[in-house]
Amino acid sequence: MKKWVLSLTLAAGVVGLAACSGNGGDTIAKSKAGNVTKDELYESMKEQIGDQALQQLVIEKVLNKEYKVSDKELDKELKKLKDQLGPQFEMQLTQAGFKDEDAFRDVLRLNLLQQKAATKDIKVTDEEVKEYYEQKEPDIDVNHIIVKDEKTAKEVKKKLDNGEKFADLAKEYSQDQSAQTGGELGTISRDDPQMDEDFKKAAFALKEGEISDPVKTQFGWHIIEVTKKPKKEAYDKVKDEYTQELKVSKLDQDSVTQAMKRELKKAKVEIKDKDLKDAVAPILDAPNPEDTTDDLKSGDNKKDDAPATDKEEK
Missing domain, CATH: 3.10.50.40 (Chitinase A; domain 3)
Incomplete structure (x- = not known):
């Protein structure tokens, strides 16, 4: 559950921000003190969650072009969550700020798209999958x-x-x-x-x-x-599912970030709104793990080559 809870309030904001675009002068609330227009709501939401909301919308747009999540896959993942949470499922959605299950499905679809992008280059052997199958109940x-x-x-x-x-x-x-x-x-x-x-x-x-x-x-x-208590399914029937589960288990935040960075660069994303120009910067500017490793190695070498101090010579 924790994998998606952090995205829930943000997702609600994304939906709201998208709904406010277009027909900016339309009145959406009236009062004796004055009216509230779509433009005013949009600017307010943009100021509060604009960068995060735009980042999510851009990532979703980019990933949808390269990867596909079928309704069958989405239904299966949703069922897993419902089974895990049981009667608490609806309560969790409400606490997280979702209007309904359809709104949650949109976020779940995005999470699955990110998984597919991040596991694209991860390899697992048949031996690993077989061992995973043998151990899994x-x-x-x-x-x-x-x-x-x-x-x-x-x-x-x-x-x-x-x-x-x-x-x-x-x-x-x-x-x-x-x-x-x-x-x-x-x-x-x-x-x-x-x-x-x-x-x-x-x-x-x-x-x-x-x-x-x-x-x-x-x-x-x-x-x-x-x-x-279901019986264990035949290996051939679950091999593909378990292969993906193993790949996902190898993911960490760095690997997901690097995958999103790769996809955004490939899509040549440009932000035209000057107020939101840094929306995807945290991803595009994220350091590569390899660079960090090289820097550490370089630092070790410099330490070895540095002249000894008087204290060390003694």
């Missing part, structure tokens, strides 16, 4: 009930063993937001670094439909229910 869907102490956890487990419904007990006992939805956590991944290790270990040891004994984690005591 399918994601599972889980519910949980979390309480503060072991005594309460055992009490809940006893009620479950006696036939009471998991969702009802989650609403009654659970001490986190998932209580509102009967304990639903959505989909979890074995390799999710944000998920507690003790929780994952207990959850992935369960069979589909099985409920755990009380499990202690850093957050409290859990009762875990696995509602869906």
